[in-house]
Amino acid sequence: MEGVDHLAHERNKSEFDVDAMKIVWAGSPHAFDVSDRISKLVASDPGFRKDNRSTLSRKELFKNTLRKAAYAWKTIVDLRLSEEEAAKLRFYVDEPAFTDLHWGMFIPAIKGQGTEEQQQKWLPLAYKMQIIGCYAQTELGHGSNVQGLETTATFDSQTDEFIIHSPTLTSSKWWPGGLGKVATHAIAYARLIVGGREHGVHGFIVQLRSLEDHSPLLGITVGDIGMKFGNGAYNTMDNGVLQFDHVLDVYSIAFASIAVMLWVSQVTCEGKYKQSDVPRQLVYGTMVYVRQTIVADASCALSRAVCIATRYSAVRRQFGSQNGGPETQVIDYKTQQSRLFPLLASAYAFRFIGEWLKWLYADVTQRLQANDFSTLPEAHACTAGLKSLTTTATADGIEECRKLCGGHGYLCSSGLPELFAVYVPACTYEGDNTVLLLQVARFLMKTVSQLGSRLSSKKPVGTIAYMTRVEHLMQCRCGVQRGFAELSADLVEAAVAHCQLIVVSKFIEKLQQEIPGKGVKQQLEVLCNIYALFLLHKHQGDFLSTGCITPKHAALANDELRSLYSQVRPNAIALVDAFNYTDHYLGSILGCYDGNVYPKLYEAAWKDPLNESVVPDGYHLYIRPLLKQEIRTARL
Ligand SMILES: CCCCCCCC/C=C\CCCCC/C=C/C(=O)SCCNC(=O)CCNC(=O)[C@H](O)C(C)(C)COP(=O)(O)OP(=O)(O)OC[C@H]1O[C@@H](n2cnc3c(N)ncnc32)[C@H](O)[C@@H]1OP(=O)(O)O
Numbered sequence: 312m313e314g315v316d317h318l319a320h321e322r323n324k325s326e327f328d329v330d331a332m333k334i335v336w337a338g339s340p341h342a343f344d345v346s347d348r349i350s351k352l353v354a355s356d357p358g359f360r361k362d363n364r365s366t367l368s369r370k371e372l373f374k375n376t377l378r379k380a381a382y383a384w385k386t387i388v389d390l391r392l393s394e395e396e397a398a399k400l401r402f403y404v405d406e407p408a409f410t411d412l413h414w415g416m417f418i419p420a421i422k423g424q425g426t427e428e429q430q431q432k433w434l435p436l437a438y439k440m441q442i443i444g445c446y447a448q449t450e451l452g453h454g455s456n457v458q459g460l461e462t463t464a465t466f467d468s469q470t471d472e473f474i475i476h477s478p479t480l481t482s483s484k485w486w487p488g489g490l491g492k493v494a495t496h497a498i499a500y501a502r503l504i505v506g507g508r509e510h511g512v513h514g515f516i517v518q519l520r521s522l523e524d525h526s527p528l529l530g531i532t533v534g535d536i537g538m539k540f541g542n543g544a545y546n547t548m549d550n551g552v553l554q555f556d557h558v559l560d561v562y563s564i565a566f567a568s569i570a571v572m573l574w575v576s577q578v579t580c581e582g583k584y585k586q587s588d589v590p591r592q593l594v595y596g597t598m599v600y601v602r603q604t605i606v607a608d609a610s611c612a613l614s615r616a617v618c619i620a621t622r623y624s625a626v627r628r629q630f631g632s633q634n635g636g637p638e639t640q641v642i643d644y645k646t647q648q649s650r651l652f653p654l655l656a657s658a659y660a661f662r663f664i665g666e667w668l669k670w671l672y673a674d675v676t677q678r679l680q681a682n683d684f685s686t687l688p689e690a691h692a693c694t695a696g697l698k699s700l701t702t703t704a705t706a707d708g709i710e711e712c713r714k715l716c717g718g719h720g721y722l723c724s725s726g727l728p729e730l731f732a733v734y735v736p737a738c739t740y741e742g743d744n745t746v747l748l749l750q751v752a753r754f755l756m757k758t759v760s761q762l763g764s765r766l767s768s769k770k771p772v773g774t775i776a777y778m779t780r781v782e783h784l785m786q787c788r789c790g791v792q793r794g795f796a797e798l799s800a801d802l803v804e805a806a807v808a809h810c811q812l813i814v815v816s817k818f819i820e821k822l823q824q825e826i827p828g829k830g831v832k833q834q835l836e837v838l839c840n841i842y843a844l845f846l847l848h849k850h851q852g853d854f855l856s857t858g859c860i861t862p863k864h865a866a867l868a869n870d871e872l873r874s875l876y877s878q879v880r881p882n883a884i885a886l887v888d889a890f891n892y893t894d895h896y897l898g899s900i901l902g903c904y905d906g907n908v909y910p911k912l913y914e915a916a917w918k919d920p921l922n923e924s925v926v927p928d929g930y931h932l933y934i935r936p937l938l939k940q941e942i943r944t945a946r947l
């Protein structure tokens with residue numbers, strides 16, 4: 312029945328202050344207030360409805376996305392929302408669109424790599440959305456290998472201009488989000504050529520389309536690369552293809568022939584290339600920035616899936632009826648708990664590692680401004696590795712949540728298929744996860760000697776076990792006199808172990824902070840222990856081979872896990888309520904707040920266009936002749 316909370320009995324079991332946990336999840340009272348207010352604003356506005364997406368064609372879907380993006384911008388302007396509120400609004404609209412790349416990459420790239428002069432020219436236009444930008448780095452032939460990009464930018468000292476060109480088919484820009492049909496400008500990455508000499512890959516701001524009639528400019532061929540995984544999902548995004556035919560461009564982002572560059576390099580009016588004394592890797596700075604935001608995204612995506620699967624696991628009953636009594640809630644089965652609760656713990660773990668990574672990025676950015684590059688390698692390794700670890704775990708976790716919901720998890724109305732289809736490219740974009748782990752492995756090879764010293768420092772026992780595992784995995788590999796390439800598969804395992812160590816240790820550090828609210832810290836300690844012990848159980852071979860734990864320890868850890876699952880059980884619904892997601896944002900009948908699932912599933916089924924007629928289109932043409940055919944075959 313509408314209005315009845317079918318999960319009230321579960322909510323009454325909670326042993327902690329849910330409102331206080333909502334603040335912890337949001338990050339602060341202010342952050343909670345903004346999230347709560349904006350999510351409700353979006354949920355209550357029919358202009359942001361999303362329950363019809365699965366019935367739209369690609370063109371209808373895309374046009375609807377443009378409508379929503381324009382409507383979101385009008386809402387932001389009319390309500391005079393702050394940058395923080397506007398970002399939250401775009402988040403809760405929950406539709407991959409060109410705006411993600413405009414706000415998430417184009418603007419950060421100009422802020423991170425542009426000169427003062429370029430920032431003054433481009434940022435006001437971008438902030439007012441008087442230009443729409445994309446980040447055009449990947450090409451048809453190269454994505455991971457950035458130094459293999461083929462697009463050229465040749466400096467013409469006669470005209471003080473750069474000529475951007477796509478010399479081969481494989482140099483076509485391919486994948487940039489927003490490029491296909493919307494972006495008016497791109498930050499295009501190209502090989503700089505000055506005076507016949509090549510100076511590696513740099514970024515250039517290039518106008519693609521007319522601001523009058525949106526037609527591609529002279530020398531620009533641009534379009535969409537076609538349908539992607541899943542039906543709705545990421546097909547709301549116009550990932551594009553772009554070819555330059557000797558395009559004149561006067562706006563280099565890393566170069567300004569008339570302005571002294573603060574960052575990467577400069578080309579003087581006389582056409583001289585001057586490499587400043589900053590690491591060339593700063594040209595990769597935007598990728599580092601986006602990778603740390605993707606870790607926060609992972610906690611959002613995983614928490615959404617876990618919220619759906621947890622609520623439905625409490626609603627769903629199957630088997631176990633005694634004397635005609637109610638059947639058992641599937642959340643009470645130990646197998647369901649052993650699959651679900653580590654994902655719940657991971658969602659919280661990724662939330663806190665995302666907070667720490669945001670601090671690390673801000674710290675390295677501040678240091679860079681003081682020409683202190685000492686922490687850049689670690690920042691790169693951390694953002695690359697944690698992006699890889701959290702997106703892989705989240706993609707796998709969303710699929711596990713679908714399976715935890717049985718058959719109904721496969722319905723679009725569960726919200727899980729769409730979430731999976733939208734989320735899985737996160738394992739590839741912003742760096743293929745394996746390629747990024749190889750970067751971490753490379754970093755570990757260079758710093759393995761320091762691992763030992765870090766072991767001696769005063770650390771919680773759990774952390775010591777995880778640190779010993781990494782050191783052991785590295786020494787097993789480094790001790791073998793073979794090349795990096797030969798050992799790369801093993802080194803990637805050590806890289807994963809290193810990233811898991813970071814997540815565990817930052818979760819433990821989080822618990823050393825003052826955390827207000829009755830029972831809140833205790834619940835987080837349970838979740839931290841579940842995360843750490845679940846991984847110890849999953850990788851116990853590594854831990855046993857270090858000698859750091861014995862088989863008896865491993866057995867005790869497993870017993871403790873079961874006990875921890877029993878401690879989480881009465882608090883599970885409250886722990887997912889703490890995410891404070893509206894039913895609109897969850898987009899899931901299985902995960903609806905009141906747990907009134909079956910009537911909503913049944914009602915939703917009849918809304919499918921296929922049920923607009925009792926007799927389906929095609930019956931008279933195809934089925935009736937089949938049914939009415941004279942059967943001449945004696946055997947049938
Ligand atoms: C709640 C629901 C949430 C759902 C969210 C979905 C909805 C959101 C919708 C849209 C958002 C999507 C946003 C993403 C869109 C995607 C954008 C992109 O994909 S942009 C393109 C990204 N491309 C890459 O990441 C390329 C990966 N490759 C690389 O990074 C590099 O090529 C490399 C693999 C690192 C190799 O570098 P290189 O070729 O230079 O060689 P190396 O010798 O390995 O490195 C040289 C030295 O440089 C150091 N290095 C490398 N990278 C960096 C860096 N980034 N920062 C600092 N230092 C770096 C490296 O360590 C080497 O150092 P030394 O060892 O020599 O000291």
Ligand SMILES: Cc1cc2nc3c(=O)[nH]c(=O)nc-3n(C[C@H](O)[C@H](O)[C@H](O)COP(=O)(O)OP(=O)(O)OC[C@H]3O[C@@H](n4cnc5c(N)ncnc54)[C@H](O)[C@@H]3O)c2cc1C
Nearest residue numbers: 446448449453454455486487488736739740741742743745
């Ligand atoms: C949805 C989506 C949105 C995107 N948006 C953008 C965007 O806005 N802008 C942009 O510039 N790009 C974008 N991209 C492109 C994305 O950044 C690249 O696809 C990504 O960096 C992976 O590169 P690749 O496609 O070349 O993969 P490849 O590197 O070709 O990977 C193929 C396989 O080769 C393996 N491999 C590659 N190199 C090595 C190595 N050295 N050692 C071991 N294994 C290796 C990989 O692990 C993988 O298994 C997007 C991609 C997607 C899917």
